[in-house]
Amino acid sequence: MSLMVLREQLNVLVNSMFLEGLLDAQFRQLQMLQDASNPGFVAEVITLFCEDSERMLTELTKLLDQAVVDYQKVDAYVHQLKGSSSSVGAQSVKLSCIQFKQFCEENNKEGCLSELNMVKHQYYSLRSKFETMLQLEQRIQAYDSEQQN
Amino acid sequence: MSSSRGGNGCGGEGERQIHVLAVDDSSVDRAMIARILRSSKYRVTTVDSGKKALELLVLEPDVNMIITDYWMPEMTGYELLKRVKESSELREIPVVIMSSENVPNRINRCLEEGAEDFLLKPVRPSDVSRLCSRIR
Numbered sequence: 001m002s003l004m005v006l007r008e009q010l011n012v013l014v015n016s017m018f019l020e021g022l023l024d025a026q027f028r029q030l031q032m033l034q035d036a037s038n039p040g041f042v043a044e045v046i047t048l049f050c051e052d053s054e055r056m057l058t059e060l061t062k063l064l065d066q067a068v069v070d071y072q073k074v075d076a077y078v079h080q081l082k083g084s085s086s087s088v089g090a091q092s093v094k095l096s097c098i099q100f101k102q103f104c105e106e107n108n109k110e111g112c113l114s115e116l117n118m119v120k121h122q123y124y125s126l127r128s129k130f131e132t133m134l135q136l137e138q139r140i141q142a143y144d145s146e147q148q149n
Numbered sequence: 150m151s152s153s154r155g156g157n158g159c160g161g162e163g164e165r166q167i168h169v170l171a172v173d174d175s176s177v178d179r180a181m182i183a184r185i186l187r188s189s190k191y192r193v194t195t196v197d198s199g200k201k202a203l204e205l206l207v208l209e210p211d212v213n214m215i216i217t218d219y220w221m222p223e224m225t226g227y228e229l230l231k232r233v234k235e236s237s238e239l240r241e242i243p244v245v246i247m248s249s250e251n252v253p254n255r256i257n258r259c260l261e262e263g264a265e266d267f268l269l270k271p272v273r274p275s276d277v278s279r280l281c282s283r284i285r
Contacts, residue, residue: 084177
């Protein structure tokens with residue numbers, strides 16, 4: 001498959017993620033920080049985001065499983081997740097976190113549980129597309145470095 | 150030649166390169182701020198807590214600027230700012246605070262305590278360029 005086709009596939013994928021509201025303008029900022037001297041920057045940040053998010057979702061699940069919920073701790077994790085999703089442009093996850101925070105402030109356990117499910121749903125949808133994105137990026141870069149040799 | 154968009158080289162070069170210590174408990178945000186600063190040619194060291202920042206400041210006396218997240222467990226960016234400004238060795242180092250929340254009281258408190266600037270996250274290259282003239 002030619003480099004041009006790969007690049008086109010990547011563009012189509014990323015554009016669809018914008019259209020679906022999975023990503024916002026901050027993701028473009030991320031892309032702009034990637035250049036010839038930092039070719040793996042987007043992949044690096046996405047990977048960190050996914051590792052972080054999964055860790056936090058695990059902790060949130062544990063916390064909300066308790067009979068008595070520590071909402072301060074829940075809020076702290078949601079705040080962190082909101083922050084990192086905002087930094088990478090993961091709009092749908094971020095918006096879900098904002099709602100989650102609201103339920104947390106109200107000490108609304110049912111609301112929190114329901115929103116946790118929503119965040120997970122949004123995150124895993126996003127992750128699946130990120131995986132495809134990174135595979136395409138890797139192939140493009142392999143092509144690029146082949147061409148340079 | 151590669152050129153980093155948004156970077157205008159205000160971090161200097163060689164011996165005159167400005168060394169920034171970036172403090173943030175989020176690995177994502179550390180990666181972002183480090184990249185943004187390096188694209189403006191700053192030399193960057195990152196740590197994940199205020200405690201580690203203070204330890205490093207003792208070991209490396211050539212830090213020219215500190216940029217720190219506000220909301221961190223154990224020691225907030227505000228507390229780090231206070232410790233820096235209370236120290237005779239460190240007080241001249243400009244400290245910039247970053248936060249994802251636009252809370253006027255918080256911003257005022259930090260500026261009153263001697264923060265050089267307060268940046269809202271997500272931080273952009275243009276925010277860092279803005280710092281350039283203030284730090285020199």
